[in-house]
Amino acid sequence: MNVQVAVNGYGTIGKRVADAVTLQPDMELVGVAKTRPNHEAELAESKGYPLYAAIEDRIDLFEEAGIELAGTVDELVAAADVVVDACPSGIGAENKSLYEDHDTPALYQGGEDADLVDTSFNARGNFADAVGADHVRVVSCNTTGLSRLLAPLEAEYGVEKARVTLIRRGGDPAQSGRGPINDILPNPVHLPSHHGPDVNTIFPDLDIDTLGLKVPATLMHTHSVNVTLESTPDADAVAELLEGESRIFLIPEGSDIDGAGALKEFAMDRGRPRGDIWENCIWRESVSMEGSDLYLFQAIHQESDVVPENVDAIRAVTGAADAEESIARTNETVGVGF
Amino acid sequence: MNVQVAVNGYGTIGKRVADAVTLQPDMELVGVAKTRPNHEAELAESKGYPLYAAIEDRIDLFEEAGIELAGTVDELVAAADVVVDACPSGIGAENKSLYEDHDTPALYQGGEDADLVDTSFNARGNFADAVGADHVRVVSCNTTGLSRLLAPLEAEYGVEKARVTLIRRGGDPAQSGRGPINDILPNPVHLPSHHGPDVNTIFPDLDIDTLGLKVPATLMHTHSVNVTLESTPDADAVAELLEGESRIFLIPEGSDIDGAGALKEFAMDRGRPRGDIWENCIWRESVSMEGSDLYLFQAIHQESDVVPENVDAIRAVTGAADAEESIARTNETVGVGF
Structure with a gap:
């Protein structure tokens, strides 16, 4: 049954x-x-x-x-x-x-x-x-997005330390009472933020520090990600690994998707219910390695991931x-x- | 003369x-x-x-x-x-x-x-x-802000590596033609951004990677800063060092200054011409150490620093x-x- x-x-x-x-x-x-x-x-x-x-x-x-x-x-x-x-x-x-x-x-x-x-x-x-x-x-949406990203990185390369700045949407599109308007708010001001320990509820041994801010946007969160890996793959290898994850969408270069607005447009054009984006959206062009330091940007749809x-x-x-x-x-x- | x-x-x-x-x-x-x-x-x-x-x-x-x-x-x-x-x-x-x-x-x-x-x-x-x-x-304003911060850290503790996410205002208050509106744009998408090499025009040997984004705000830039130091001072010592810098303003805890709007209000109340803020504004509460990793938030007034x-x-x-x-x-x- x-x-x-x-x-x-x-x-x-x-x-x-x-x-x-x-x-x-x-x-x-x-x-x-x-x-x-x-x-x-x-x-x-x-x-x-x-x-x-x-x-x-x-x-x-x-x-x-x-x-x-x-x-x-x-x-x-x-x-x-x-x-x-x-x-x-x-x-x-x-x-x-x-x-x-x-x-x-x-x-x-x-x-x-x-x-x-x-x-x-x-x-x-x-x-x-x-x-x-x-x-x-x-x-949460943010911890879900980080977990999906860190799981394959940890399995494939080992994670020495992750440092992530979460540029958070101030509220959902229909939450008309929320802010900020025209401001960038460290939130929480105290560092590191609680988001790192929340990732540790999924990966207890992972070394991660996070910083959070709120900005006047409603569509998606954006993560500025640094992961110091335990090995030194090239950026193409990392991109290929992430491409193989079913809940990660690698935004192709040249697609003219420059932010959350374009991502939502992309999703709605493809008939997604409510324009939902269930996947982590990682800009392929942003995926880069400096020594053992991986950098990338990902957008997270807080309402649906x-x-x-x-x-x-x-x-x-x-x-x-x-x-x-x-x-x-x-x-x-x-x-x-x- | x-x-x-x-x-x-x-x-x-x-x-x-x-x-x-x-x-x-x-x-x-x-x-x-x-x-x-x-x-x-x-x-x-x-x-x-x-x-x-x-x-x-x-x-x-x-x-x-x-x-x-x-x-x-x-x-x-x-x-x-x-x-x-x-x-x-x-x-x-x-x-x-x-x-x-x-x-x-x-x-x-x-x-x-x-x-x-x-x-x-x-x-x-x-x-x-x-x-x-x-x-x-x-x-530039951002490189000026980073240089003022990194100079004393390098001199006092040594900088192993700096990693900074720059959450940039989309335009100045009077630049009505600029965006974004309601979006968070990785900008530039390619990583690391050019801001790090610009800091190297002042400190040629400093190891720094930067990431930049643009958001719908006009008042100030905000930097999410990580500096891995070559020693492990406690957060109070770092705060004291920064407090001693004449062009750094350490925002006191309990001052109800939560973002750029409050900082500008603070400056205008004190009679600053055009509400200018020439100093780096670092939230004291954000200054924290995790091992040899320093974290903090600073706001930078792009029009005047x-x-x-x-x-x-x-x-x-x-x-x-x-x-x-x-x-x-x-x-x-x-x-x-x-």
């Missing part, structure tokens, strides 16, 4: 994960839970996704808005084999007892603390750690497939790879 | 250098040259700076605009002991023969090629190299003072230091 999947939280990540789940031959979407009857609740209804109230005393609001409910989040979790918690940061932790009450394995997003769960998760980095686990955290990872994590916790099989199936069904 | 200084080009840099020259007890501003009778030409006139036409066949335009001219740029250069060329990138090179014809020492800005001149210049880095030189390039450097370069080429004396005099008269 197919895995019955519930999605609790139908916002930026939840709505994408729900769509991806419906594309899986070995999964069924039981339903999605939402706190408010807004335009996204209407979207779930129009897609035929059973909609559950995430907060019991708000059921009236949905009725008033004319949106039909299938029940409450408690009933949703009860009906599921796995729940994907895609609630805002911190709410996942509050929901944990609900999942425990039903003895239902749960996936959380990267905004939750690493110590909330049995293991953090990246499909390319540590799929096996999540097999059979009850509580798993799919790491964790979507295939959530699908894989469902298979990991249910033991439905191993890493290679799951990644291949997710990629094929979702459409990962340009 | 005081040094007679001409400023050719009265735009972003030129108008600031002209003002700074008038504050020097050992200099006199002969006049400024301008190509067009715009609002900045009117400013020069209102300040009583003799105005010269940079292009002979445009004299009529100034007359039509009712702006009085003192002559042409050729006459300006003839009357000067030193000329500061503050024309747009590339125009300085075209002007070189004019300065040679008059046998007048000339300073150029960082947009010109390093091989145009006898030496590139940063007061803290290599003042002595410019003493008596005929053609000197005052390095080279102004005191131009004043010092005038003294260097005329042999009017040594580095220490010149820097102290410039700082005091201009008002460097918060």
Whole structure:
């Protein structure tokens, strides 16, 4: 029988994960839970996704808005084999007892603390750690992007030390209340930033220091990457290695893709849902070696790169497939790879 | 007799250098040259700076605009002991023969090629190299900022390797035609960027790799800095060293200065002309050591940090003072230091 999947939280990540789940031959979407009857609740209804109230005393609001409910989040979790918690940061932790009450394995997003769960998760980095686990955290968009990059580098060349500056988008396109406007903010100011330790939840022994800033852009994050390798391959060899990774897109030279705007245009032109870019986007021209120092730029689509990872994590916790099989199936069904 | 200084080009840099020259007890501003009778030409006139036409066949335009001219740029250069060329990138090179014809020492800005001149210049880095030189390039805002930071680190601890990501403002506040809007552009995409070799025009033996990006901000550049030192001081010692540099401002913790906007507010509140910030602005909280790796963030005001450097370069080429004396005099008269 197919895995019955519930999605609790139908916002930026939840709505994408729900769509991806419906594309899986070995999964069924039981339903999605939402706190408010807004335009996204209407979207779930129009897609035929059973909609559950995430907060019991708000059921009236949905009725008033004319949106039909299938029940409450408690009933949703009860009906599921796995729940994907895609609630805002911190709410996942509050929901944990609900999942425990039903003895239902749960996936959380990267905004939750690493110590909330049995293991953090990246499909390319540590799929096996999540097999059979009850509580798993799919790491953030940035950590996902770094893990996908560092896994093959570590395996092929060894990583002596990684130093990464994360030039972060200030907010998502629809987050109209966020900033900065016309500024460049060291954020966090304290160094090294928490992003490095977050990568260590996937690769505990990797030596990595990170620095973060926020800028007035909404489309994607950009990473300025330095990795001191334990050997000295040439840049072409590194590019070839990265080219072979299914969730890395090497932006060809001469493609006139100069930034996130062009990347999104590229993705939308190719019919990607919501213009999503599930892959790390690495500028081929930027890939360079100075001695044992690798340098490159990569762009990360904060709204969608964790979507295939959530699908894989469902298979990991249910033991439905191993890493290679799951990644291949997710990629094929979702459409990962340009 | 005081040094007679001409400023050719009265735009972003030129108008600031002209003002700074008038504050020097050992200099006199002969006049400024301008190509067009715009609002900045009117400013020069209102300040009583003799105005010269940079292009002979445009004299009529100034007359039509009712702006009085003192002559042409050729006459300006003839009357000067030193000329500061503050024309747009590339125009300085075209002007070189004019300065040679008059046998007048000339300073150029960082947009010109390093091989145009006898030496590139940063007061803290290599003042002595410019003493008596005929053609000197005052390095760019970013290279100036990096030179001021690296000089004391190299002298005190030794620099094994520097790696810097430059998150660059897309354009100055008045450059309404520039971008990006809502994007983060690797720029240049090719790595390492040309900024590292530019630092090598000041410190030929320093090992430095740089990466550059452009973002939708206009106020200041921001540098994400890593310097692997040859020793392992603690962060407090490094902060104390930097605190002792007259053209570095260590932003105190708890000052609520989170970015360039707050820095400019801080400068304007303190009566700085045009809100200029001549100093490197380093967040004290960001200064940190991981083993022998120093990390920090610094903001660089692209419109003004080279102004005191131009004043010092005038003294260097005329042999009017040594580095220490010149820097102290410039700082005091201009008002460097918060």
